[in-house]
Amino acid sequence: MRKFIILFLFISNFIAPSNGQRCSTDELYEQHLQEFPELAERALELENNLQRQIATQAGQRDGVITIPVVVHILYTKEEENIPELQVFAQLEVLNEDFRLLNETVPNIPGEFKSLAADTEIEFCLASLDPDGLPTTGINRVETTVETIIDVTNTKSGRRPRALYTELGGADAWDTEHYLNIWVGEGGQLLGAATNIAVSDFLPEEDGIVIDYKVFGNNCSFDSSNPDDPINPYNLGRTATHEIGHYFNLRHPWGNCDGDDKDFVDDTPRQASPYFGCPSYPQMSCGSSDMYMNFMNYSDDACMSMFTQGQKERMLATLAGPRAGLKESVGCALLNAPQPFSDEAILVYPNPAVNCLHIDFNAEIPGDIDVEMYNSLGQVVYHIVESSRNFRSIDTSKFANGIYFVSFRAAKQTITKTVMVMN
Template sequence: MDTADIVGTPARRRCGTEDVHRRLLNESLNYRLNRASIENLAFAFATGEQQPTRTEVVHIPVVVHIVHQNDEQNVSDEQIDTQIAVLNDDFRATNADVKHVPPVWQGLVADARLEFHRATVDPDGNPTTGVTRRRTDVRAFSDDDAVKFTARGGADAWPADRYLNIWVCQLSGGLLGYAQFPGGPPSTDGVVITYTGFGTIGTAKAPFDRGRTTTHEIGHWLNLFHIGGDDGTGCSGTDFVSDTPNQAGQNFGTPAFPSITCNNGPNGDMFMNYMDYTDDVAMFMFTHGQILRVEACLAGPRQGLMTAAGRAPATSAPAGNEA
């Protein structure tokens, strides 16, 4: 692989989630069956056949696996904390830039009532910072899930029914991140973020230095699709959400409102949605319809986290696992 494919900050957003999704659909009958069941539940929520019952804010324990070949890639705890802070703002709709949502869509801005914190207890019941660190000989990882296994140069997942696993590493080929939709193997469940697109300080580099890549990928982890429907530049795809306008493909950079495709005028594409492909500075909302899918996900495949989330975040913790 050419060095340019490995080193440097991508100029445009590239997410590998859909590629992983198609690979698992081709390889695993169990995944196909799980996905059908998960989408049936999401449809029941979307049509009102089943109603959300959750009233409380759910606190999700996170373990961040830092897989680094060199010291630069070994991002600091402080950088990790900036990413957690972004997630808590974005999923609670308290992010300062939410004010930039066009007035026509301000009423669609949704609070997911999800908050994230570094895990305070590891799978064996011991205190933890919620961070593991592993030095690797692997120059760069792809979306083949190698980073999720110690035997392949990465770090093994913590139990996916109790933790959100986030791997931070050098990704290749201009890949910013990828996630596994609910319904896949527990050993590979979680999200992967390139180290230059994680958090807001340290190694984070523009235009992906506001932590929104992780927000986007956790959206997938909670069963949200790309807003463009993943049908190329056609107008026949769908994200299965009724309050996101149909649009032709993904948007890049920092578009100007309105950006009209698929006869969706006068307001056009909701390119400021976290599930589009715009730069970090240009995305700042989830909709009520998207969060309804999240509710279905928490009621179904991610319901184990509702129990794990009962662990209150700690104000301090011992040092993480260093390598």
């Protein structure tokens, strides 16, 4: 096992050196295992409980579960102090990915379509903090911690500084009732999640850590620059992947023979991780691989789905060790749905580079008429579409300058001003 991990680390670093290491969850677990040898036994016990839960929960449903999230933004320089919109955009990505509503769903190959799952899990930024006080769910902390993702040896009792206020980072909020996400400079690492068993030993470190450059929905990466650190991981799916781990999902590869290491029946056996954007089909272990699964390492644009089996595993985790999240009142003050108003429509990034994303935070009945025009009043884009299906405008061919985007629905018009800077 150890040999495999070391070999794999070598391979993953070798394949994707310029973009950072996709996921450090396995190494983090290895470190915790060294620190707490009894962790292995606890993990096995939790796995047995989980399998029992999966067997009994079939057909039973709680309806949609909403997970309260707190985002700790740790910054040493201003660019790391990411704007609120980037956080909103990340939440939107999570809600689309976990509810099978993302733009890449139509790309799922036919043989896997019936396995793709709406997990019925959603996320909200916490509206009440652990003391019951109103909050934005965003905790900004100026820090001296240079890299927040720390998977080096903690056996000596040294703690990852980013996760502790007294060490210059930010303390977790009650990890039983909130999903804690720490965002900041990751160095060469993009993200990591704690194993479910770790929460018994180190509850104060339970959650996910993620590099600020891959947090949110950053369509404005420089696609012509192969060294752009954001490049293939720009659509917020590092967080989707890490939260998959947080809900007990494993990587689906390395299991051609013997035990099915991800404990999920409907993810095909797969020899090794996929990087980049593979073309269909890809074969290993004698079957077609699900390289578009969120738990793979493919580029963000080429990921599309969790499976029904992964959904069962996540829901079983929410019925067991993470049940506190379901009982949390962290989202109790959720705003009522807003009417069709200026605040109900988010457009980002602004300035737009290559594309402009649109999020609607209101239920807009019927179709919405979207028009984008330049400062001369010339229409450069027009579509009439349900707000549920409308997500983004490709601005890569537009001349740089100021534009106006108007949204017409329910006899109202909302206009937003945006800059295009390709």
